[in-house]
Structure formats: C-alpha cells, structure tokens
Amino acid sequence: MVGADPYEALCNGIAASVDPSCKTSFVGGFKDRLIIIPFEAIDRDPLDVSGMKITQIALKSGKVAYYIRAKKYAHVPTSEFVPNNKGEDRWKHVVGTVIQVDDVESKTFLNQLAGHRYVVIAEKNVASGNEKNAFEVYGYDSGMWLTASSINSQDGDSKGAYVVSLESNEMSLELFSPRTFDVGTYANTQTAVESLLIPAV
Amino acid sequence: METIQSFAASYINDPVQRTKERNAVIEDAAAKYLGKLKTCSCEDWYLDQLLLLIKIMDRKSEYVLKAGVVMDIPFTHEGLTISAFNITDELAELHLATDPSKLRNFTEYPKNAKGAWKVPSVSALEAMAEEHGVTIHEDVMEAAQTNAKNVAAMQKANADKAKKADVAGAKPKAKVATEVVSASTAQATNEGTAEGAEAGAKGAESTDELGNI
Numbered sequence: 001m002v003g004a005d006p007y008e009a010l011c012n013g014i015a016a017s018v019d020p021s022c023k024t025s026f027v028g029g030f031k032d033r034l035i036i037i038p039f040e041a042i043d044r045d046p047l048d049v050s051g052m053k054i055t056q057i058a059l060k061s062g063k064v065a066y067y068i069r070a071k072k073y074a075h076v077p078t079s080e081f082v083p084n085n086k087g088e089d090r091w092k093h094v095v096g097t098v099i100q101v102d103d104v105e106s107k108t109f110l111n112q113l114a115g116h117r118y119v120v121i122a123e124k125n126v127a128s129g130n131e132k133n134a135f136e137v138y139g140y141d142s143g144m145w146l147t148a149s150s151i152n153s154q155d156g157d158s159k160g161a162y163v164v165s166l167e168s169n170e171m172s173l174e175l176f177s178p179r180t181f182d183v184g185t186y187a188n189t190q191t192a193v194e195s196l197l198i199p200a201v
Numbered sequence: 202m203e204t205i206q207s208f209a210a211s212y213i214n215d216p217v218q219r220t221k222e223r224n225a226v227i228e229d230a231a232a233k234y235l236g237k238l239k240t241c242s243c244e245d246w247y248l249d250q251l252l253l254l255i256k257i258m259d260r261k262s263e264y265v266l267k268a269g270v271v272m273d274i275p276f277t278h279e280g281l282t283i284s285a286f287n288i289t290d291e292l293a294e295l296h297l298a299t300d301p302s303k304l305r306n307f308t309e310y311p312k313n314a315k316g317a318w319k320v321p322s323v324s325a326l327e328a329m330a331e332e333h334g335v336t337i338h339e340d341v342m343e344a345a346q347t348n349a350k351n352v353a354a355m356q357k358a359n360a361d362k363a364k365k366a367d368v369a370g371a372k373p374k375a376k377v378a379t380e381v382v383s384a385s386t387a388q389a390t391n392e393g394t395a396e397g398a399e400a401g402a403k404g405a406e407s408t409d410e411l412g413n414i
Contacts, residue, residue: 043267045305059268061308064235108240183271188282192271195285199235200268200308 009051010176024133027125030075034097035121035193037065039143042119054137054181057121057196065196066109074098077122077138079177090173093138095120099162110149110162117143118166121181121193131186135193137179142172205230205254212251219247227251264293265309272296272306277335291329295321299341320344 009015041063048056059065068075076096083089099106120138138144144166153160168174183189204226211218224247231237231250239246266272266285274281274296283292293310296303298320304310321329323345330337 056271056306057269058306061267062235064268112240184273188271188273191282191284191286192269195266195271196269198268198285200265200285 023127023129025127025130027127029073029125030077031123031125032069032071032075033123034068034070034075034077034095035065035196036068037119037121037196038063039117039119039139041065049140049179052176052179054140054179055183057119057137057181057192059196059200062199064199067197068097068099068109070098070100074100075122077120077136077178079138079174081177082173090175091177092168092170093144093174093178094168095122095138095144095166097164097166098158099164102160106162110164113146113164113166114149115146117145117169119143120166121196123193132182132189133180134186135181135189137181139166139168139174140179141175142168144168202230202234202254205251209251209255213248223247227254230254262288262290262293263309263311264288264290264307267306267308270306272303275299276338276341277330277333278338279335281333281335291321291325294319295326295329295341320348323349 037057037059041059043058043060045056045058048054048058074097077094078096079091079093081089082092099110117139119140122136122138123134124136126134145168146164147167148163148165150158150163151160152158152163181189181192183192208218208223212223227247227250228239231239231254235250235253237250266283266288268285270284272283274283274292276295276299281292283296293307320326320341323342326337326342326345
C-alpha cells in the first residue's frame with residue numbers, strides 16, 4: 001500500500017538527544033498476561049507503524065489473539081542486538097514464559113504453539129505517568145517461533161510446569177528492538193488489546 | 202444462527218437440553234463465526250462458544266471493526282473511542298463521513314453504504330452526544346446544520362414553485378396566455394404538485410425533521 005515508510009526515520013542516524021526524567025525511569029518486570037498473536041492473523045498496513053511506535057494492530061476477519069496468564073514474573077521478554085559485519089545489523093527477540101496450568105487444554109496449547117510464528121504483546125511495569133509506554137511488541141516484523149520447551153516434574157521451581165521460549169529465527173531476525181504499542185492513550189491501548197481477544201464477526 | 206437462537210435459552214438453563222445434535226450445531230457455528238475448533242474433551246466448551254455466539258447475535262451494528270481496532274473520534278471535545286465494545290451504526294458512519302479512508306478498519310459494513318456516508322442529522326448528533334456524555338465539536342454541528350438548512354431551502358423552493366403553479370393553473374385561459382410563464386414554473390406544474398403541497402405543509406416543521414438525510 002502506498003504510504004509512509006515506517007522504517008525510514010530509523011535508518012538515517014540519530015536525530016535527537018536523550019534526557020532522563022523520573023517519569024520515564026525504567027521499573028522492571030512484566031505484568032501477568034502475554035498476548036499471543038498468530039503472525040499471519042495480522043492485517044498489516046504501513047500506516048499502522050510510525051518509527052518505533054505501532055499505532056494499530058488489526059486482525060484479519062475471523063482471526064483472534066490469545067493470551068497466557070502466569071504469576072510471579074514468569075514472563076521474561078528480552079531482546080539483544082545482533083551485529084552483522086557483512087550486512088545489516090539485526091535484533092533477536094526472545095519471550096520466555098511458563099504455562100502454569102496443569103490440564104489437557106494447556107497441553108494442547110503447548111503443542112499447537114510449535115511450528116507457527118507469533119507476535120507477542122507484553123505489558124511491562126512502568127513509572128506512574130508513563131503508561132503510554134507500557135506495551136511492548138515482540139516479533140512484529142518476522143515473528144517468533146517455539147524454540148525450547150521443557151517439562152520437568154523434578155524441578156523444584158517449575159514442578160512440572162511448561163517452560164517455553166519463543167524466539168526470532170536466526171534466518172529472519174527482527175529489524176529493530178521491540179516497538180511500543182500505543183494507540184493514543186493508555187486506556188485506548190488497553191481497549192485495543194482486549195479487542196484483539198474477541199473475533200470480529 | 203437462527204437455530205442457535207431458538208435453543209440458546211433452554212440450553213443454557215437446563216443441562217438436559219444440551220443434546221448431541223445441539224452440540225453439533227454449536228460446533229459448526231463456532232468454526233464458521235468464531236474460527237474456533239474443539240480440540241479438548243471439555244463439556245464446557247460448547248457452553249463457552251454458545252455465549253460468544255449469543256454476543257454476536259446481540260450485535261448492535263451492521264459495521265464490524267477488525268479485532269484490535271480502536272478509533273478515536275476527533276469531533277468531540279471530551280474524546281470518544283469506538284471499539285468492538287461500543288460500536289453503533291451512527292458512530293461508524295460519523296467517523297467514515299469525516300474520514301472515509303478508515304473503511305480499512307472494518308471487516309463488515311452495509312453493502313450499499315460505501316461512499317455514501319454523510320454527517321448525521323442534528324438530532325442524531327445530539328442523541329449521540331447525550332448517550333455518550335460528550336459534546337460534539339462545533340464544526341461538525343455546523344456541517345449538520347448546514348445540511349439541514351440546505352434541505353429546508355430546497356424544499357421551500359419546491360413549495361414556492363408548486364404554489365405558483367397552482368396559481369397559474371387556477372386563472373382563466375385568456376389571462377394565462379398573456380402571463381409570462383417561466384420555464385421552472387412550467388416544470389413545477391408538470392411535476393407532482395402533490396409533492397409540492399406536502400413539502401409546503403411540512404415547511405413549517407422543525408429543522409430536525411428536515412435535517413434527516
């Protein structure tokens with residue numbers, strides 16, 4: 001679709017300074033719910049991305065997102081810079097989590113995760129007044145795959161819960177670090193996230 | 202969906218009514234309308250899907266937003282957000298009237314609607330503002346009032362033409378032959394004078410009525 005190039009502003013060198021404040025200090029940790037979106041379900045439009053901000057994530061007709069809820073900071077979304085001496089640098093996104101529900105539905109969910117790629121939205125803890133920057137999007141450009149999963153009832157920490165990891169594929173790493181999902185206000189972004197979980201019918 | 206509507210209440214209230222046949226209907230509808238397949242052996246799955254299907258049947262708008270879409274209506278002072286949770290035809294059409302490019306955010310809309318969105322009438326805007334507790338921006342209200350004025354002006358002009366046509370038709374032929382009859386009057390005479398008479402009768406009514414486009 002002809003429109004603004006969402007990446008151009010990020011590829012031409014720095015253009016502004018960095019000045020910390022209490023309001024924009026990092027707090028650490030993520031909230032209980034990860035939103036898992038099948039990569040192919042997203043109805044992409046260049047107008048939905050502006051630099052490091054995603055202003056809209058719309059799903060195709062009949063498609064829906066899902067979530068994993070887990071307690072006690074079980075979600076560990078991370079990203080790392082991957083330099084490339086012979087080409088363009090990239091970023092690797094990784095989302096580790098634990099499926100803490102012991103039932104058939106969770107086993108089904110775990111096995112269905114394999115072999116498909118996903119975009120993940122995670123809400124991090126932020127300083128009061130900085131809620132607009134709470135939602136982070138992982139794997140938006142290339143998706144993430146289930147790369148590791150372990151089930152060990154002998155492990156004192158997990159006690160058999162499903163420890164999983166979704167990661168960028170080495171062959172198609174992300175162009176940038178995780179973007180911020182911001183529809184305009186924190187309340188609107190919360191509404192947008194909730195509406196991802198309801199199919200449009 | 203009509204089948205589901207016919208047994209939904211009894212299915213929910215009485216476990217005995219949850220027959221295999223009804224479960225099969227729910228399973229088909231869930232696949233078709235929700236994109237969900239039954240992958241577990243849980244009995245509650247049918248009830249969960251039925252509740253979602255009921256939500257769809259209770260939908261209040263012919264416009265369906267894509268999942269994840271939230272649109273901020275810029276023409277209120279307080280701010281009003283459209284989402285899957287509160288969308289109505291009026292809100293959708295008002296947004297599309299001011300920004301037709303937002304059609305991309307809808308997965309469904311009335312078949313004859315595309316390109317025909319207009320700013321709603323003054324009364325519709327006032328009702329919308331009262332329902333959502335917001336104040337419509339002055340520019341939008343002015344556009345609605347201008348629409349209403351234009352419609353009123355047109356109907357008044359038609360009524361005047363019709364009156365002139367009546368007057369011309371009532372005079373003796375000799376006098377008619379000597380009067381100058383304008384092209385528009387002649388046209389008004391030929392067109393349904395009943396419509397003109399009706400418009401004239403309604404001409405004195407409120408702007409709101411005339412504003413309904």
